[in-house]
Amino acid sequence: MEDAPPPAARRRKEARPQEVLEAALDTFVGRGFAATRMEDVARRAGVAKGTLYLYYASKEALFEAVVQAMLGTTIARLEGDLGESPLSAGDRLRAVAQGMAGIIGDPRRAALPKLVIANAGSFPGLARFYYREVVCRGLGLIGRILAHGVATGEFRAIDPTVHARLFVAPVLMGAVWQTTFAAVEETSVPPADLLHAHVELFLRGLAPGAADAPAGERS
Amino acid sequence: MEDAPPPAARRRKEARPQEVLEAALDTFVGRGFAATRMEDVARRAGVAKGTLYLYYASKEALFEAVVQAMLGTTIARLEGDLGESPLSAGDRLRAVAQGMAGIIGDPRRAALPKLVIANAGSFPGLARFYYREVVCRGLGLIGRILAHGVATGEFRAIDPTVHARLFVAPVLMGAVWQTTFAAVEETSVPPADLLHAHVELFLRGLAPGAADAPAGERS
Amino acid sequence: MEDAPPPAARRRKEARPQEVLEAALDTFVGRGFAATRMEDVARRAGVAKGTLYLYYASKEALFEAVVQAMLGTTIARLEGDLGESPLSAGDRLRAVAQGMAGIIGDPRRAALPKLVIANAGSFPGLARFYYREVVCRGLGLIGRILAHGVATGEFRAIDPTVHARLFVAPVLMGAVWQTTFAAVEETSVPPADLLHAHVELFLRGLAPGAADAPAGERS
Amino acid sequence: MEDAPPPAARRRKEARPQEVLEAALDTFVGRGFAATRMEDVARRAGVAKGTLYLYYASKEALFEAVVQAMLGTTIARLEGDLGESPLSAGDRLRAVAQGMAGIIGDPRRAALPKLVIANAGSFPGLARFYYREVVCRGLGLIGRILAHGVATGEFRAIDPTVHARLFVAPVLMGAVWQTTFAAVEETSVPPADLLHAHVELFLRGLAPGAADAPAGERS
DNA sequence: CATGAATGAGTGTTCATTCAT
DNA sequence: AATGAATGAACACTCATTCAT
Structure with a gap:
C-alpha cells in the first residue's frame, strides 16, 4: 500500500x-x-x-544552473516583499531593506552578486539574464516606491531611476565586500549597522526641505 | 663615452x-x-x-604587478586630494568625490576594483595589500573628514567609520557595475549624474536636524 | 504443468x-x-x-559474438553451395559467384568484411578465426574447383591458390567499396553487373589456348 | 657568407x-x-x-594530414605513369600494374587504403576527398586505357567503367589483405605473383575472340 | 532477470613555463 | 636581451562496466 x-x-x-x-x-x-x-x-x-x-552537461552549464537556482528564490522573495502595502514610501523602503538584508544574510546568497560580477565577462548570457531578471526588477521595484513617495510629497523631487541605484549600491557593495575581504578585514562593520545607517541617511537625504543641499554650492 | x-x-x-x-x-x-x-x-x-x-616571474606576479602599478598612482592621487584644506567638511567631501570620479573616469582604472574583487580569493596577498593600502587609507581619509564635520557641528552625530563606507559604496559600485553590465544595460545612468545625486543625498542626510529620521518609527 | x-x-x-x-x-x-x-x-x-x-561480458565480447554469428550462417551457405555437383568447373564457379552475390546482397552481411578488416588489428583472435574459418575455407573451396578444372583440361594450367584469390577479390572489394563510398559515389556500377563481368572475364582468362598472354612481350 | x-x-x-x-x-x-x-x-x-x-590542430586534423600527405605523392605517381605512351593498351595496363605494385610495395603506402576504408565512416570529408582524388582519377586513367584498347580492337567490347574496377580490385584487395592478415596468414602468396597472374588473366579475358564466354550459358 | 544511476580510469587538449639559439 | 619552439602537468569530459534496487 x-x-x-x-x-x-x-x-x-x-x-x-x-x-x-x-x-x-x-x-x-x-x-x-x-x-x-x-x-x-x-x-x-x-x-x-x-x-x-x-x-x-558541462562545467558552464553547472555554473549557470547554480546562478539560476539561486536567482529563482531570490527574485521571488524580492517581489514578495513588494505587495500593495498601506505603508508610507519610507516604511516600504525600510521593508525592502529588511528583505535585502535577509537575503544577504544567507552567506550563500550573499556570494551571488560577486559570482555574477566576476564572471559576467565570460558568460554574456548570464550577465544579460541577471541584468534582466534581478537588476531591472529590483531597481524597478525600488524606483516605483521612490516615485510614489515623490508623488505624495513624502520625498523631495528626485529621479527615481538614479536614486534607486543609490539605494541598492551599499547593500550590494556590502555583500561583495564581505565575501571579498572577510578574511582580511580588521575593523569590520556589522552589516546590520551599515544597513540601518544607510536607510536612515537615505531617507533623511530624501526629505523635502531647504531648496537644495544644506550648504555649499554645487560645483 | x-x-x-x-x-x-x-x-x-x-x-x-x-x-x-x-x-x-x-x-x-x-x-x-x-x-x-x-x-x-x-x-x-x-x-x-x-x-x-x-x-x-610568473603570470601571477604579472597580475600583482599590474594591480600594484595602478594602485600606486591611484593612492597617490587620493592622498593628494586630502591635504589640510580650509574648506568645510561638506566641500571637502565634494572634492573627494570629484577626485574619485576622475579616477573612475579612466576606464582602465575603473576596472581595477572589479579585478581585485574577482580575484581576491586566489590572491590573498593581493587582497590584503589592496585592503590595507587602498581601502583603509581611502576610508580613513573620508572618515577623518566626516569626524571633523561632526566635531564642528556641520554634520549630525554619526559614526565616521560606518558612513565612510556608505560614501564610497555607490562610487565603487558604479565602477563595477559599468564594467560588468556595460554591454547589456539598456537604460544606463550617466556616472556623473549618479555621483552628483549621491553627494547631494549624502550631505542632506548628514545635515544636523530633527533628532532622528524624519518619519517612520523604528529602532 | x-x-x-x-x-x-x-x-x-x-x-x-x-x-x-x-x-x-x-x-x-x-x-x-x-x-x-x-x-x-x-x-x-x-x-x-x-x-x-x-x-x-564486454563490448569486445559482443563484437566477436556479432561477427561469429554472421560468419556461422555465411560459412554454412558457402559450404552448401559446394557439394559434389555434376556441373563443369566453369558452371560451378558461376554458382559460387551467385552464392556470394546472394550473401553480399544482404547489406548486413555485406558489411562484415569491412568490419573485420577495420578491426583485425585490435582483435587478433578474431582475425585468426576469420582467416581460418572464412578465408581458408572459401579459398579452399574455390581452389578445388579451379584445380578440378585444370585437371580436366577445362582451364589452362594455373595455380589454383593464386587464382582463387583473384576470383574472390572483386567480390569482396565490391562489398567493401559499397559500404565505404556509398554516400559519396557518383557513378556507381550495379553490383550485379560487376559480378557478371567479373565471372565472364575470369572464365575467359582461364580458357586454355595460346601459350601465354595473347599479346605483348614480357616475362 | x-x-x-x-x-x-x-x-x-x-x-x-x-x-x-x-x-x-x-x-x-x-x-x-x-x-x-x-x-x-x-x-x-x-x-x-x-x-x-x-x-x-587536433587528432582528426593529424589524421587527415597523414592521409593527404600520402595521397599527394601517390596521385602524382599514378598520373605520371599515365603519359602518352606509344605502347599497346595491354602494355600500358602492364605498366600501370607495375606502378601500382611499386606504390603498394612501400608498406606505409600499402596501409593507406585500409586506413581510409576503416575510417571513412567517421570522416565523410576524407572519404569524399579520397574518392575524388584517388578513386576517380585512378579509375579514369585505367578506363581510358581500356576504352582505347576497345577502340583499336585490341580488346573485345567491354564497359571500361566496369572493367576498370575489376582491374583495380585485386591490387587494392591485396594491399588490404596483407595489412589485415599478415600476422595470421599461413600460406601467403607473394604479391608479385598475384599481380602477375592477375594481369595475365585480365588481358586474356579481354582478348577479342569467341562471341561470348567460352562455355556454359549465362544464367 | 532487468534496470539505469553511479563510477572512475582514460584521453584529447590547453597553456604557463623553460631554454637553446 | 629577446625569441618562440618545445615541454608536460593539469583538467574537462566520455563511456565501459558495476551493482543496488
Whole structure:
C-alpha cells in the first residue's frame, strides 16, 4: 500500500542534483569559476566526477544552473516583499531593506552578486539574464516606491531611476565586500549597522526641505 | 663615452616593462585573470612570450604587478586630494568625490576594483595589500573628514567609520557595475549624474536636524 | 504443468540475445567498433545498458559474438553451395559467384568484411578465426574447383591458390567499396553487373589456348 | 657568407612535421584511428604531446594530414605513369600494374587504403576527398586505357567503367589483405605473383575472340 | 532477470613555463 | 636581451562496466 518506500537510499538519489548544486555554489564562490575543478565539486558533493555530468552537461552549464537556482528564490522573495502595502514610501523602503538584508544574510546568497560580477565577462548570457531578471526588477521595484513617495510629497523631487541605484549600491557593495575581504578585514562593520545607517541617511537625504543641499554650492 | 645613441630603439626597450604592464592590464580586464593567456599579453605588448618572463616571474606576479602599478598612482592621487584644506567638511567631501570620479573616469582604472574583487580569493596577498593600502587609507581619509564635520557641528552625530563606507559604496559600485553590465544595460545612468545625486543625498542626510529620521518609527 | 504461457512476453525474452546481436551489428557497421557506445546498442535493441552484460561480458565480447554469428550462417551457405555437383568447373564457379552475390546482397552481411578488416588489428583472435574459418575455407573451396578444372583440361594450367584469390577479390572489394563510398559515389556500377563481368572475364582468362598472354612481350 | 648555418639542431626542427606525420601514419595504421593515443604518436615521433598541437590542430586534423600527405605523392605517381605512351593498351595496363605494385610495395603506402576504408565512416570529408582524388582519377586513367584498347580492337567490347574496377580490385584487395592478415596468414602468396597472374588473366579475358564466354550459358 | 544511476580510469587538449639559439 | 619552439602537468569530459534496487 505504501507508495513505494523511499528507503533513505533513494531519498539520497533524488536530492542529488540539489546537493551537487550546493557543492558547486560553495566551490565556485570559494575559488572562482576558472579555478574550480569539476573534481572538487564532485568530492564536495560526495559523488564521482562522472556523476556531475548526469545532471549538468558541462562545467558552464553547472555554473549557470547554480546562478539560476539561486536567482529563482531570490527574485521571488524580492517581489514578495513588494505587495500593495498601506505603508508610507519610507516604511516600504525600510521593508525592502529588511528583505535585502535577509537575503544577504544567507552567506550563500550573499556570494551571488560577486559570482555574477566576476564572471559576467565570460558568460554574456548570464550577465544579460541577471541584468534582466534581478537588476531591472529590483531597481524597478525600488524606483516605483521612490516615485510614489515623490508623488505624495513624502520625498523631495528626485529621479527615481538614479536614486534607486543609490539605494541598492551599499547593500550590494556590502555583500561583495564581505565575501571579498572577510578574511582580511580588521575593523569590520556589522552589516546590520551599515544597513540601518544607510536607510536612515537615505531617507533623511530624501526629505523635502531647504531648496537644495544644506550648504555649499554645487560645483 | 659611448653613452649616447639610445634614440628610439633603446627607448623602446626601456619602456618595455611599462608597455607589458598596460597590455596585461587591458587583457586581464577584458577577459579576467584565468582566461588571459600569457601569449595574449605578449602579442598585445608586441613582444615574444618568453620576454614577459624577463620582467615578471610568473603570470601571477604579472597580475600583482599590474594591480600594484595602478594602485600606486591611484593612492597617490587620493592622498593628494586630502591635504589640510580650509574648506568645510561638506566641500571637502565634494572634492573627494570629484577626485574619485576622475579616477573612475579612466576606464582602465575603473576596472581595477572589479579585478581585485574577482580575484581576491586566489590572491590573498593581493587582497590584503589592496585592503590595507587602498581601502583603509581611502576610508580613513573620508572618515577623518566626516569626524571633523561632526566635531564642528556641520554634520549630525554619526559614526565616521560606518558612513565612510556608505560614501564610497555607490562610487565603487558604479565602477563595477559599468564594467560588468556595460554591454547589456539598456537604460544606463550617466556616472556623473549618479555621483552628483549621491553627494547631494549624502550631505542632506548628514545635515544636523530633527533628532532622528524624519518619519517612520523604528529602532 | 505450467510450461504454457510464453505467448509474446517470454518469446521476446528468449529472442533477446538475437535482437541484441542485430542491434549491435547495425551499430558497429554504421559507426565502427570504437565509435559505437554500448548505450547506442542498448537503445537500438530496446533494452537497458546493463542488460547487454547479462549476455555478453564486454563490448569486445559482443563484437566477436556479432561477427561469429554472421560468419556461422555465411560459412554454412558457402559450404552448401559446394557439394559434389555434376556441373563443369566453369558452371560451378558461376554458382559460387551467385552464392556470394546472394550473401553480399544482404547489406548486413555485406558489411562484415569491412568490419573485420577495420578491426583485425585490435582483435587478433578474431582475425585468426576469420582467416581460418572464412578465408581458408572459401579459398579452399574455390581452389578445388579451379584445380578440378585444370585437371580436366577445362582451364589452362594455373595455380589454383593464386587464382582463387583473384576470383574472390572483386567480390569482396565490391562489398567493401559499397559500404565505404556509398554516400559519396557518383557513378556507381550495379553490383550485379560487376559480378557478371567479373565471372565472364575470369572464365575467359582461364580458357586454355595460346601459350601465354595473347599479346605483348614480357616475362 | 654562409646562409645561416643550420647546425643539425635546426635541421631536426624543420623536419618535425614530417617526422610527426610518419609516426602518426605508423600508429594509425597499427592500431586504427580511435585506438591511437596522441601520446603514442608523440612518443613515436620523439616529441612531447603538446608538440603535436604545434603542427596539427587536433587528432582528426593529424589524421587527415597523414592521409593527404600520402595521397599527394601517390596521385602524382599514378598520373605520371599515365603519359602518352606509344605502347599497346595491354602494355600500358602492364605498366600501370607495375606502378601500382611499386606504390603498394612501400608498406606505409600499402596501409593507406585500409586506413581510409576503416575510417571513412567517421570522416565523410576524407572519404569524399579520397574518392575524388584517388578513386576517380585512378579509375579514369585505367578506363581510358581500356576504352582505347576497345577502340583499336585490341580488346573485345567491354564497359571500361566496369572493367576498370575489376582491374583495380585485386591490387587494392591485396594491399588490404596483407595489412589485415599478415600476422595470421599461413600460406601467403607473394604479391608479385598475384599481380602477375592477375594481369595475365585480365588481358586474356579481354582478348577479342569467341562471341561470348567460352562455355556454359549465362544464367 | 532487468534496470539505469553511479563510477572512475582514460584521453584529447590547453597553456604557463623553460631554454637553446 | 629577446625569441618562440618545445615541454608536460593539469583538467574537462566520455563511456565501459558495476551493482543496488
